Each structure stands twice: as structure tokens, then as C-alpha cells.
Amino acid sequence: MAMALALREAGHRVSFLAPVQHAPFVEGSGLDFIGLPADEAVLHDPDLWHPTRGFGVVWRATRPGMARVNPFVEALPADERLVLLVHPLALPEADLCRATRPGLKVAAAYLAPQNLPTVHDPLLVGPWRVPSWVPFAARRALWRWGARRFIDPVALPEVNAARIAHGRPPMASLLTDLFGLADLSVTLFPAWFAPTQPDWPRPIFNAGFPLFDPQPDAPLSPELVAFLAAGPAPVAFTHGTGNTQAAAYFRAAKDAIARLGLRAIFLSAHRDQIPAGLPPGILWQAYVPLRRLLPSLAALAHHGGIGTTAEALRAGTPQLVVPLAHDQFDNAARVVALGVGASLPAARVNEQRLAAALAHLVGDTAVRRRCGQVAARFAGSDPVRALRERLEMLAGEGGAGTGQADSVTSRNRAQ
DSSP states (O other): OHHHHHHHHTTOOOEEEEEGGGHHHHTTSOOEEEEEOOOGGGGGOTTTTOTTTHHHHHHHHHHHHHTTHHHHHHTSOTTSOEEEEEOGGGHHHHHHGGGTOTTOEEEEEESSGGGSOOSSSSOEETTEEOOTTSOHHHHHHHHHHHIIIIIHHHHHHHHHHHHHHTTOOOOSOHHHHGGGSOSEEEESSOTTTSOOOTTSOSSEEEOOOOOOOSSTTOOOOHHHHHHHHTSSOOEEEOOOTTOOOOHHHHHHHHHHHHHHTOOEEEEOSOGGGSOSSOOTTEEEESOOOHHHHGGGOSEEEEOOOHHHHHHHHHHTOOEEEOOOSTTHHHHHHHHHHHTSEEEOOGGGOOHHHHHHHHHHHTTOHHHHHHHHHHHGGGTTOOHHHHHHHHHHHHHHHHTOOOOOOTTEEEEOOOO
């Protein structure tokens, strides 16, 4: 939304494609919203948060929505310049749009460093870190094996069938060929969080964290305000907005907090995940804007999603990252490398380990000082404006417009 609104304010016509469940967040913005089909049953799939099988679940869940991208583009005015700003999982469909719109430009937006394969450090395969002494040849072989084993069997048959039907050559491997489809790659994280690697696609533009809150001044609930005022700064626990399988995590958190004598806030939209009979020192909230809450916390324990990680970095809040799958292990490793937190893989979480990790984190003056230093790096940056200007440059390089897709597709007025 931040990027779409910035583009619209600059005079561009923007269409915003995203899962239909996101409509309530876009309503009132004035953006042209096109809801894509998304089955919420995927949230209950036990493999969604599996370190290796999770990709297949996400890929299959996104296909119905991605199938709407090509017909949408075909229906746009033929003389209108067009740029698609897309999530990398939408790159196959964005490339197919070139069959009918050869002048369009495609920009791929990478939310997290893990979305961009590299043989350089830190190299993680799920929760397993590849030692720095492993040579590049072996690392490349490892990536090829991972693609053949976990990625290509899931995605490649469908992708190549569509490419052949549109007169485009088949891909040899999704991992090696996907990232060359974009005219521009955009990292939605700063270089100090993850420097650009030599084997990332070119051209590449480093935009930084485009953090955005549609209601930045939304008040905290009276219950939460009273809780924060009633005692020492608490630890907040969340395991992701879409995670419906976090009951064991919150049970361990409840016991760890009791062991340490701390206070806590449990954040989850799914009340059935929260243990019954919470003591007075633990408050459950279905939703709280992190931007408002983080400055009041002793620490934040979370899953390691890039948005939550970035918000905690900006707030200067110590983090305990409890990663499950996808990009979360890599994000956790970067939090640790920055000296602003610790990591405990979700598969190893129990009362004792969680309590030990928090005991070393809460009140650590060196970590808190380092958090302040990292938070200072956000001052004066305007990644949304920088990205808008770079997309406008892309629009001028070949007659394409500026826009956005998501996951977002946007279109530019003909000049």
C-alpha cells in the first residue's frame, strides 16, 4: 500500500492485486483493488510451516490468484504503458504477459534476503547453516540438489506447460531461470541488513524497508494501556498473523514467563491457541499495532517474518526470533549477526530453552545499546520515494509505465 499510494500521488494510475482477504485493509485508500482467490484452508495445513515442504504449500495456494494476472493485463488499454511490480512467485505469470504486451516492464520485489538464492554467507538450507569453509562449487551443487528435490517437482511442470502454450521456451530449473525474468530486481531491505551479493540478479536496486501503517495513530486498547502502566515492561509473544498452529509455542511461553517472573503480552488473532486461565501477569490481545507497542517492551519474541523483524529493528527492541520455515531462519541469523537479539528454532522450543533464551536477552545492556544503534539507521531514509523514482526510471527505459502488483500490479497513464 505504501508503494501504491506513492505511485498514485505522483500521478500514476495504480491497480492493486492481492488476495481477496486483504480487501478490508485497502478499503478507504482509494486504490483500485482487484481481489485474487485465496483458500484460507492453507493456514491449517501442517506442512505450511515445514522447513522443506512449506514451499509446495505456498506455491499451490498462490496459483489460482496468479492465474488472474494474465487476463487482467490483457484487458488493459493496449496503448497504456505498463510496469508490473510483483512478488517473485508471480514472475512466471508476469513473463507470460509479455506475449501480448511485449513493451511492458517487470520489476521483482524481494521482501527478504532469503528470497534471493546465493552461494555466499550466510547460507542456510532451512534451519541448517552451511559452514563458511564449504567451497562455492559445493554450495552451487547443494542449491541444484535442493531445486531438483524440493522446488522443481512442485512448480516446473505447471510453469513450463504455460510457457510452451504461450510460445515461450521452457525453464531448465525454477531456481536458475526464474530470477532472470525481471527487468529490475528490488530489495525491500537495506544493505546493512543484507549486502547485495555478487550472484544476485542484475540490475538490482536496494530500496530499504518500506514500513507502512495505514493507521499510525490508532490507539491502544484501554485494557492494554492499563496493563502496560501496571508494572515493568513486558515481553510480547507472537508467532505470525497467519499461524494457526502456535498453541504449543504459547504454552511454552506461559511457563517460561512464570519461571522468570516476567510479564507478557500474547498476540494472536486465534484465541484457541492461547492457554486457558492466563495469570494476571499475562495479557492476550487479538491485534496490536506493533509500531505503537514495541517501544514499551522489554523484548519481542516472534517467528522471524521480515515485517515483524524490521519493525523491531526500527523500534530498537531486542528480539528473540523463533523461526519455523521459509525466510525466517535467514532473518534470525541476521538479527543475531547485528547483535540485536537471539534465535531459538521453533522445533526446539520448550519451557526451559525459551526461559534460558529470554533470561540472556532481557535486561542485557549491550544488546539494548546495539538495538539503539541499529534503530538510528532508519533516520532520514525514504525507501518508498526512492523506489517510486526507480520505477519511474524503469518506465522510461522501454516505454513501460510504472505500477505495482503483489502480488501487486499497477499501470501507468499513457504519456
